[in-house]
Amino acid sequence: MLKSLLSVGGFTLLSRFSGFLRDMVLGAVLGAGFAADAFVVAQRLPNHFRAIFGEGAFNSAYVPSYSRVVQYEGVAGARIFSGQIFSGLLASQILLLALAWAFTPAFIDLLAPGFRADPEKFQLTVTLTRITFPYLLFITLVTLQSGTLNAHGYFAAAAFAPVLMNLSMMVFLGLAFLFPNAGSAASWGLTVSGLLQLALTSAAASRAGILEKIARPALTANVRQFLSTLGPAVIGSAGTQIALFADTIISSMLPTGGPSSIYYADRIYQLPLGVIGIAAGTVLLPEMSKLLAAGKPNAALKAQTRTMALSLALAAPFFVAFIMIPDSIMRGVFLRGAFTAEAADASAAVLAAYGFGLVAFVLVRSAVASFQAHGDTKTPMMIALTAVAINVALKIVLFTPLGAVGLASATAVGAWINLVLLAFLAIRRGAMKPDLLLWKTATAVTTASAALAAFALFAALPIERLVRGLGRFADASELVILGLAGAAVYGVVLFIGLRIFGVKLRR
Template sequence: MIRSILSVGGWTLVSRGTGFLRDVVMAAVMGAGPIADAFVVAFRLPNHFRAIFGEGAFNVAFVPTYAGLDGAGAPGAAKAFADRVFTLMLLVQVLVLALALPLMPAVVRALAPGFADEPEKFALAVALTRITFPYLLFITLVTLLSGILNARRRFAAAAAAPVLLNLSLLVALGLAFLFPNAAYAAAWGVAVSGVLQFGLVLADARRAGLAPALVRPTLADAGMRRFFRMLGPAVVGSAGVQIAMFADTIIASFLPTGAVSALYYADRLYQLPFGVIGIAAGTVLLPEMSRRLAAGDADAAHAAQNRATGFSLALSAPFAVAFLLVPDLIMAALFQRGAFDAQAAARAGSVLAAYGLALPAAVLIRSIVASFYARHDTRTPVMASLTAVAVNVALKVVLTEPLGVMGLALATAAGVWVNVLILFALARRRGWTAPSRTLIVTACGVLAACAALAACTLGGLPLIERLIPSLPRFRELAVLSVLGLTGLVAYAATLLAALRLFGVRLRRV
């Protein structure tokens, strides 16, 4: 299972790496002004709907059902189920697209009401969203095909598909001179990438003989009924998370220009470890636990969960420490060039620090929630998610006035921790999770390694800044690189020493 996590994580790392390059180019070309704000809204809107109806809800309903039919159902039952779901999703997405395009001004006004006071920015956001919205249709089908491939332990194509989004955007930004402005170029890059990603995963599914066919959809069979029983609560749960993200955009649209962009760039760095580690572990763990529970082996399912949890925690913790201790240096080193000035870097840095508080919980939640989804329980995560969203949104209202855009991120961190603590408490009480001794030892080792990393960062930064001379460009990047390398050595050495002391090997947590 660790090999599969590394495979997914490796491709996700490539995706996040190219995504980082994409964001650096976007920041330099568009900065953090009105054009960037309008594009961020246009980019977020189809992704919000994808997270509600596609990636979030769909995976937790489809993957366990498909894996169960594939492992214990009649021959061909899983294929017939996938065919029906594929056809139904295609019809639904075509209908959503037909309704959304003419109503886009109302949709944008609902998502970013603060833009209504700036007619030019509002009109640009509407035009850009009409270009990006068809991305939703293709990426939803990509999610379905990825679920089929993942259930059969074929992870590479699905994990590699997001790379095409980044490459498409980079090419589009390189051709920005052909468009009215860079935001139009980026929007077309998003739309084209949906087609490219769909083509990639469809080709892999065909090679494996898993490509679904168009059939007459029906709800009459047991697999479809089980799918929809799980999908309903999962949609509500995913919608709850997206409500909090909608609230971010809505409130940020009323803040001074650049707040929406600050959230975006900080979130992109926050999503790097979350996507590479948390999502990779969750992607592999859910079908793994589903298969083992279907076979009646709960102990093996819990062992798989412990391995994924320990691995995720060890790899994500140093990012959280860095985000908390040197957020301004990170943003300045990575983004401060071109139209992205020092003020924009400082604003985004404050948001990144707040996201650092959320990162450990955000990574671990993907492993903990598998306890419920693998047992076909989507209702409990919904209740936990909605409780967390209530806390999140309430804190956004309270914290935004005194803290500005940083308050939005702090509220997000609080909501994520509420969610993960509720889920862990309920899973523990039901006997659906069983942390092992080695997992507890690993967690203690990670805490000790984080303390060593913090000491190395705080003590080493002044020294490194004195040793590295003033450079006309990229001094911050040089300082960050040296600091990151020394911190990595300190963290890894401390963690490995702690694990060795108690006879624990990380890959066998």
């Protein structure tokens, strides 16, 4: 399982690195003005629906259901099952696309009501949303095929697929002179990438002999069981998206550049969240599902705690960096072209607020697997809705005094509430069992994090002075030096701590 986790993490890291390049191009071309705000909302609408009906909800219901069908009916029966689900998804997504195209202005009024005050921004957002929405259809089908591949232990294609999105958008941005504006070019790049990703996962599933066998949707026992778990999963996933919808709605009322500052901070924040948290959840859920189906509950619990220990060790240095040097990060990555120093400062404040919730967000995916691997999607749903209710209430309270920073702070608080409630109930039910390895790892990680924070506190200013004479390369050089030196400090202290406690995470 560790090999699979590192494989997914490696490909996801490649995806995030290419995503960095994509966002650097976006920042340089679009900056943080009204065109960037329009694109942020245009790509966020299909991505909200993708997260509700696709990745989050679908995988949590589909992977355990598919694993059970493979266990009892073999690959042939599983191909028919996946084909029935594929047909149903395709029909539902075509209907949703038609509705989105017909009522795009109403969707924008709902999602970004503040844009109505600027007719040019509103109309551009409507146009870009109509371009980006077909991406949802393609990526939802990609999610199904990714779940099928993951259930059979094939992780590479699904983990690599997002790289195609980043490459596609960069190519289209490079051809922006052929489009009305750069936002239009980026939107077309996003939609075309969905088709490319679908081609990739289809080819991978075909080579593995597990490509779905297209079948007419039918309410078989397997499909009914899948739907019974999908409903609560959709509600639970929608709960998280409600908080993100609230971010978009409220941020649209900020001055121009507000939605963009949240977007750019979120892109940095998503690096460890995607590489570590999502990779861990992607590998852990099918692993626990298979072990439980095989009657090995203790092995499933050990797999979970080891995954959480490794996730914690990998996420902690990002947490320290986001809290201690957010300005250096945003300036080093984005400060060029149309992306100004003022935009970097605004995004840095949002990144620091997001950072307080990073560890919780990373561990939530592993904690949710405690319930999903047992086919229980209702409990995570109720917990998610509780956390979201508190999250949204805090957003409303903090928006006026803190602006975009208040929205990010509320998101961080909601993540911790979600994790604490999940862990509490899972431990009570015996679905999670933190062992000595986890506690030893947490102690070593805390010590290494303290050392890293001290290094960042005392080294940031001398390094800034050192690179000051490098001109336009100063910010990027400062970030690289801080990052490499900080990684060395954290790695050495963590290695020593793990050796003292006798912890070997590779086993």
